[in-house]
Amino acid sequence: MIDMFLHAPTRQALATDLAPLGLTVDGDLAYSSHRHNLMDLIETDDGGVTVALCCLDDALALAVQAAVFPAGTAIVSRPENAPVPAGGASENLETAKAVACAAIDAEAERRRLMVLTPGDGQTLEYQHTAHDAARADTAPDPLTPAAYPFLVAEQTALARVDVALTLRQVVDLVVYQRATWLAYGAAVKAARRGAKLAIDEAATPLDVAVVLAGVVWPELAEHL
Structure with a gap:
């Protein structure tokens, strides 16, 4: 189980970038599956969003790490005081x-x-x-x-x-x-x-x- 933190310019941009990874449903973010859990953390006035992605298997984490995000999503450092994503704490x-x-x-x-x-x-x-x-x-x-x-x-x-x-x-x-x-x-x-x-x-x-x-x-x- 690996936690990752993603920032995107908009929620739609995040959904667009995560769709090829199977993390959306009907064009919107999927907040839970057998492979992941997703948690909203920050949404700024300009529409930017930061989410916590809990990858329940290493293969998904590796796929996210290697992905190219054309809509502007980026992997970022853990925000200060960020809560643990649903599904439990990441592996020590x-x-x-x-x-x-x-x-x-x-x-x-x-x-x-x-x-x-x-x-x-x-x-x-x-x-x-x-x-x-x-x-x-x-x-x-x-x-x-x-x-x-x-x-x-x-x-x-x-x-x-x-x-x-x-x-x-x-x-x-x-x-x-x-x-x-x-x-x-x-x-x-x-x-x-x-x-x-x-x-x-x-x-x-x-x-x-x-x-x-x-x-x-x-x-x-x-x-x-």
Whole structure:
């Protein structure tokens, strides 16, 4: 839930600008829907109006933020002593930040798990396999199988699905897969950290929503 404040030169101008967003009915302002609540705040002698718009979903707030208002409506700062729009108080900024950061962390982990299997034991397996490959990569041929048990395990597993590789070919495969993961994992980190740092700097819940909607995650296919 995000509060926004809008000023327009006239009530009709406000209705004209909000119509494309679905916030009017029969050409007049709609004061309530499943997506919003609207409250009149100020109406000046020259016909200018300021209203409070409570967006009940972030998508509407983002649409208002991105909208071009040809009739002169503008997003303005919260007027002094402005009441809370109908529908309840907006989300606290710190709460909005915490929720957004949790969502970003969850999405980053979901993307990591597209290429990794979770688990402490599995992590050790990855580490030992990478260690074997790093040692074997600089060792001369012929490689001694007993010195590289995790590479032999990979070779055996591949043979069971009719993929016959030499131990040297397994080394090359593991080195390639690790390099691919490192590039993809680093790209995920860059997106995650950049978004969370931007959220730390956000001044309003709307700013938080804008950052969250604008996160560009790396595509796995780009790193294969």
